[in-house]
Amino acid sequence: MSKVRIFMSSSLNPWFNIATEEWIFREMDPTVQTLYLWQNDNTVVIGRNQNPWTECNLPKMEEDGVMLARRMSGGGAVFHDLGNTCFTFLSPREGYNRATNSKIILKALESRFGIKGEASGRNDLIVRDDQGEKKFSGSAFRETRDRAFHHGTVLMSVDLSRLANYLTPHPKKMLSKGRTSVRARVMNLNEIAPEIRHETLCPAIIQTFCEHYGVSPKSVEIEYLTPENLAHLPGLQQRFEELKSWDWRFGHSPNFQTQLTEYLSWGFVDVFLDSEHGKISRVEVFSDSLFPQLIESLQASLEGQPYSKHGIEAAAARAKESTPDYEHEINEFEAWMKAQVEI
Secondary structure, eight states: OOOEEEEEEOOOOHHHHHHHHHHHHHHSOTTSEEEEEEOOSSEEEEOTTOOHHHHSOHHHHHHHTOEEEEOSSOOOOEEEOTTEEEEEEEEESTTOOHHHHHHHHHHHHHHHHOOOOEEETTTEEEEEETTEEEEEEEEEEEEOSSEEEEEEEEESSOOTHHHHHHHSOOOOSEEESSOOOOOOOBOOGGGTOTTOOHHHHHHHHHHHHHHHTTOOGGGSOOEEEOGGGGGGOHHHHHHHHHHHSHHHHTTTOOOEEEEEEEEETTEEEEEEEEEETTEEEEEEEEEOOSOHHHHHHHHHHHTTSBSSHHHHHHHHHHHHHHOGGGHHHHHHHHHHHHHHSOO
16 A cells, blocks of 8 residues: 545646646655646747747737646646646655556546547557547656656547647748647547536546555545645645746747848838847848948847847837937837747
8 A cells, every 4th residue: 555645736726736747746755655736727838949930820829818737847838728637746766657647547437438448659648439549648757766657638528629729830931940749630539428528527536546555535635736835835836937937938938030121101110039038149230221320220229138028128229218219119119029939
């Protein structure tokens, strides 16, 4: 019989839920088999080393109120809504077998819903039909000297039509040095078992988790977590503040380059930007404008600013301070640049 601990989140906020994952990974006793079940609503989650500007349609996300979160582990970009259940396992590193957690999920699906799935490769769970393999779960893993961490998702009734809306990059002249996600064929499990949903899946996973480790589900008190816990858990509060910050979600991006071109009332403008860690590290502004001082001011003001609408606003304010005679021209440049930058 093993010691077990079960957490469930009562929040749909992705920054809180992913912060809770990180808090569990960093601060929980690794000798205790730990299960955490949760959901995010209207969220795109990207991997640790992905570039949101190339992976996501950021303007569409902003228009539809879809949040962006970046997890600590690797992997590709995914869309979460309430048709998706997220699971997290923490285990001691010694004797850890990645296949164990997949078996727990698969057994829960078969015993409660009659769904016969199987593991595929290192990361995915699939079902087979007359059209071949279809993925319903993807996973990512982390290991340290004393602990092993496995998290993933189960697609139950996700609005798959929205995947293309948010995970298709917005057309832009951009050369990325990051990796582009590979899209897999996916399916929802409610095509097989219409009754499956978060409220019915979680008890099934808890049941098979407890059975695997030789404990009665009735003897384990489920610990429910909400944002109110932040006030009492400094470690969780710290993770939450980090994961919701612009610096983590956008500033952690791989380097990329972009070119923006337009005819403004005062001349043709061709802007080349290099971005590192979400900030404009190098900029060149080419123009046939009759105001070279204006061009030099815009170029100097953009360097070091975040690659965002807020960063463009700050650059324009700096330019107007150094070259106040060109306020009208700078305002026009600012409005155009803000329309090009997606966040």
